[in-house]
Amino acid sequence: MNQSADDKLIERQLLDELISRLVPLGYPHPTDIRGRESPDFSMSGESIGVEVTRGTFEEYCRAGRQLSNGVMVFDRLRDYGVCRSTEELIADATDFTSEWFSVAERMRDWRGKIENSLVKKHLKLNRDFFEKFSQNWLLIYDFPSLLNDEISYNRAVLYLNALFAQPRKGVDFNTVFILSNHYLFRWRDRKLDVNYYTG
Numbered sequence: 788m789n790q791s792a793d794d795k796l797i798e799r800q801l802l803d804e805l806i807s808r809l810v811p812l813g814y815p816h817p818t819d820i821r822g823r824e825s826p827d828f829s830m831s832g833e834s835i836g837v838e839v840t841r842g843t844f845e846e847y848c849r850a851g852r853q854l855s856n857g858v859m860v861f862d863r864l865r866d867y868g869v870c871r872s873t874e875e876l877i878a879d880a881t882d883f884t885s886e887w888f889s890v891a892e893r894m895r896d897w898r899g900k901i902e903n904s905l906v907k908k909h910l911k912l913n914r915d916f917f918e919k920f921s922q923n924w925l926l927i928y929d930f931p932s933l934l935n936d937e938i939s940y941n942r943a944v945l946y947l948n949a950l951f952a953q954p955r956k957g958v959d960f961n962t963v964f965i966l967s968n969h970y971l972f973r974w975r976d977r978k979l980d981v982n983y984y985t986g
Contacts, residue, residue, distance in 0.1 A: 798827050798839040801928045805964055808971050813980060825917045834922035838912070842904045842965070890938050897939075898946040901927060901965065905950060913957040925960040932968035940970070947972060948979050977980040 810816050817830035826836035879885075888896075904927045911917055912925075923973065933939045947965070951974045956972045965972040 795827075797841075798822075800890070801839050801841070801966070802828055802837060804928075805926050805966055805971075808966070808982065808984060823918075825891040825911065825914075826920075826923070828918065834920060835922040835924060836918060837924045837926060838908055838960075838979055839926045840904050840908055841898050841930070841933075857884070883960045886952060890934075890942070891934075894939060894946065895935075897929075897933065897943070901929065901947070902950055905963070909955055909957075909959065912960060919958065922961045925963045927963070927965045929965055929967035933970055935969055942979065943967075943970070943972070944979065947974070951977075951979065 799820075802820070802967055805886070806814075806817060816833075817835065819833075820828055820830040820896065824863065826838040828837040854985050905925075908927075912919075933943055949952065951963070961975065963974040969984050971984065973980045973982070
């Protein structure tokens with residue numbers, strides 16, 4: 788599937804953001820970054836392939852296209868399993884009076900959003916057309932991102948450890964990065980690490 792030039796530009800911006808977070812942590816600055824298909828990029832002399840995806844609810848994307856110049860409440864914009872009408876989405880996105888979701892509900896939905904991205908990209912990695920490299924990375928750019936509080940962070944760590952512990956058939960990514968505002972999670976060598984960015 789061919790991407791638009793805008794999509795490729797966004798993916799490159801997300802990769803650049805990841806690199807800007809990794810270099811201060813001791814990763815060498817990659818060389819020879821090339822846009823491609825499946826994976827989205829190769830870098831450092833064809834030794835690393837990077838697949839980039841946005842972990843975002845479809846309802847959020849649809850409402851955002853309609854309300855690009857307005858304020859939006861995204862708490863009730865989820866993927867509920869049925870395609871709601873644009874009118875329903877806009878009504879939810881602009882309703883400032885409804886009851887708020889609990890942290891538990893929000894984090895359950897966050898886990899589902901991340902799991903959906905992991906499953907889709909794992910399946911894509913195992914397709915014949917997906918070129919494998921000596922290192923295969925996945926970057927999930929999480930938006931709307933995690934709240935910056937201890938409860939959300941603790942649940943995210945718990946949920947990510949459970950998600951990554953699930954056995955998967957076939958080839959898997961050597962490293963998975965989840966970039967969620969201040970948080971950069973990294974799953975590598977069966978271990979979850981996190982870096983908190985304050986700059």
